[in-house]
Amino acid sequence: MSLAGTLNLFYASLAVSLPTFAWVALGVALNAFGILPQWLNDRISLLAFRFGLPLMLFAGAAQVDYSALGAARYLLAGVIATLLVFAASWLYTRWRGHPKREQGIFVQAAFRSNLAIVGMALTLSAYGERGPELAALPVALMTVLYNILAVWVLDSTLGNSTKLANVFRGVVLNPLVIGVMAGVCLAVSPMSVPAAMRPAGVILSGFFLPLVLICIGGSMRFSRLYRAGPLTWEASAWRLILAPMAGVLVALSLGVRDEHLGVLFLLLATPVAASSHVMVAAARGDSTLAANIIVLTTLLSLVTITAGFFTLAYFSMVGKLQ
Template sequence: MSVSGPTFGWVLLGVVLRRLGALRQRHIDAVSRLAFNAGLPVLLFCSAAAVDYSRLAGARYLLAGVVATFVSLLASWAYCHWRGFTRPDTGVFVQAAFRSNLAIVGIALCHAAYGEAGLVLAALPVAVMTALYNVLAVWVLNVNLGGSRSIAGLLGGMARNPLLIGIALGVAVALAVDELPAVVPLAGDMLSSYFLPLTLVAIGGSIQLNTLHRLGPLTWEATAWRLCVAPAMAVPIALALGVEGRPLGVIFLLLSAPVAAASFVMVVAARGNGTLAANIIVLTTLLSCATVTLGFTALVYLGLVGDLA
């Protein structure tokens, strides 16, 4: 609860404030723009700049995250084929199964669990897997929905993504200097302590409970894959690769986060079932407070995720 409580408590506060009318859409839009264009890129820059990249070859937890992503994608696709889902529904389902909100909810969970050390450990997986998620999502939706977005357009969009730019600059600074200026870790600490909660409140405020109408089996099954099946497959993969302690905890928290909101945008752009995508995002966000808590509790009880902050 010390890990999931602070993170999802802010999300639930956003839900309550929106219902009470104290948080309006214009506030949510302003915070979201500030988070995407400034706050989160600077936070990820500070975290990436603190990484010791001389140990990159031993970053087995990063490899575990990448492998787990591909396994989740292929296994969920096979499940959709076995269940006889239509191709458009398969595209939405598969994207939801492998794509977590690691850049906001995931990194907030890592900070709650391990403090600044958690942010440093999470910076590299967030960078690599954010790019991987975008590439795989475009491919999955193109195959199943007939989207027309080109690879060149995808790469151009990724090159302009503020989150990836912040991480790339952080990596460049880490490789160029021997010792970071004191202002860099100070800025990262302030952003993680004060700005991340504001971003989580905005996520809660953006949840529209009235979209949860006529929830069918497909929504619940996709939610189960994102919150239960995918993390459950990731842990044995990480253990098989020799990942343990805090890196295992970081990978679990990143991969057990709810569906990324960007998945809705991509589904709508590909003319897919936007209602299904929105319902999965809302349901996974609401239920992840329970699934993350139970999953991380089990790992702590088994002594697999190291000492908490």
């Protein structure tokens, strides 16, 4: 490939990641100027989580062709990669001798990406309206898996006890899961999907994803990073480098290519999910450590996502971008 072609490809890769993180930066600025106070941020985030994102995921899931074998393979790749990272990071943190109460926080950070918000926004930037449609089902499936694994590892390392029934109820009542499952039911039912579903999904994605990204930026506290130690950096490396690499390698071994590979990478390469901090705090763990990892991975992910997606695009593995 010529130098000009390589540069064009790099700019195209940057155009995938930069708009997403520009919204996060806007949220940081709005909070710094007092325009987005924490109470308002929390209310907007709650509204988007309970209504906006579930509706967006419903619209996307309702338009997926579930008979396609390729979709099954990249779903399987995402699950296998998540389980591999979960197991490997747990072995790694024990081998490194991290304090037991920090091991669960490390493992959760390693496998749990922000796929429902940052990941969906990235797929929209990369593939237009087709991106969220392809991402809807893996978001639902891995949201369920993430919650189960997170409860398990945090309970195991923090000495808490959570009934399986409570975990199951929390997953079933998750608004994101409900939205996707309703869309899947509509897609596989004899009923025809309304023609207005596609433009509705585009409108919802274009409104709620930037809104939630702004809220993520508004909730970031950079002052917490002064206590960031080696464990924070190690967890960030697992989240931003090792986990996406594992996902790509598993997907390639299963024959996943083009748009499916691109969407899977973008979902798995995102920063640590903000909900991980909530779960650690609820379990009475080191919430400062969890917050540090979220902030650091968010700051660094612009570089790692751009570099990773550019590499895949350079070798013609992620299909045609919008």
